[in-house]
Amino acid sequence: MAQNQSAAEALTGAAQGAVLRPGRSADPAPATELPEADQAADQEVATVEADSIQTDAVPVESIGDADPVQAESRQRTLRLMLRQCDRVLLLDFDLLAMNDWPDNFSVAAARRSRDLWLFSALVAAAIFLSGLTGFVPAWIAGGGFGAFIIILLLGIPAVRRIYTPKPSYLDLLIRRQRMMRDARKHAEHLEGKEGLIWQCARMNDFNPALKNTRFSSLLRLSEQKALPRALSRREHVRLYLIYLLEAEKAYSRVQAAFFEGNQNAIDRGWQEAAAVPEDRA
Known part of the structure; x- marks a missing residue:
């Protein structure tokens, strides 16, 4: 019975921590070590806090x-x-x-459309002028003249807005300049x-x-x-x-x-x- 009581007291004392007994020094308390993951997390938090303090700190000396x-x-x-x-x-x-700055792609696409419009107008004008000199039949020259007039009308801003909502090359340049x-x-x-x-x-x-x-x-x-x-x-x-x-x-x-x-x-x-x-x- 006495041995059982002594064993129970020993277990209770070990669970409670260090015990001071006559004739010997106190038992050291068991060291609690943090897991490596917790230590790494603490280091990361400390680093972030230090960086935050260093970033938010205003370099002004206090007048205290x-x-x-x-x-x-x-x-x-x-x-x-x-x-x-x-x-x-x-x-x-x-x-x-x-x-709202027009990007380079939109400007390049508008420039290609402008170049195509100019090329078509020049071809139609060349056909019409060739008919005046007799190189092509008159009916072809008349068709070229009609195509030239239609192409010119398509280049007018008021008419252009009817068949396409895209701004012209000139509109994009004017917007950039403005x-x-x-x-x-x-x-x-x-x-x-x-x-x-x-x-x-x-x-x-x-x-x-x-x-x-x-x-x-x-x-x-x-x-x-x-x-x-x-x-x-x-x-x-x-x-x-x-x-x-x-x-x-x-x-x-x-x-x-x-x-x-x-x-x-x-x-x-x-x-x-x-x-x-x-x-x-």
Whole structure:
């Protein structure tokens, strides 16, 4: 009976963990090892969290430990960034994206149709002129003249819309030119007299994408106040749009940092640093 009780107590003690017994040190607690799959999952989660923190972190020093002079200087710098780049909020995405831009396949198909129309008209005109010189019979020349008139009528836009809904080659070219003209006008409106995106480049600490070297030519032209005239191709406009979208992200982060610093300055009683952006005239 005593042996059975001792065995039961030993099993209970082993199930409960380490037991301190007289004359010896405590038994070590059994180490619980995570499965390899769980360890790998934890490592992946840690990596993703680190990447997320690194991506979302805004490289702005907090004014929690700064003195009033540093806080005022920082707020003045942020306020200047907001004033210089506030025109980025006037961005018209649809106008610069040009989603209705005629693609190259449609333009090539319209060009082939135009060439076929011209070739048919020239052949009919040649047959008619040959009849005038006597090389072909008069009835063939008359048929060529009638075919020439019909082909010319088919080329008139009002008549062409009756038998086909596809735009002509000239219509596609006019649409492209109109969209490019509207995009350049909008870019000129955004850039203003002083230029826009080269001033937004000061916010590259808030969005590292603004430091990309592919934007260097745009920044140089914007600083020279010649950017709208240089937007001659759709690729240029799309690149300009990409920069404006990245600048808009940076602007929102600068604005958030400014308001956060302004609230901290108000809480600490720093009236010099607690300022609001001035209204533009």
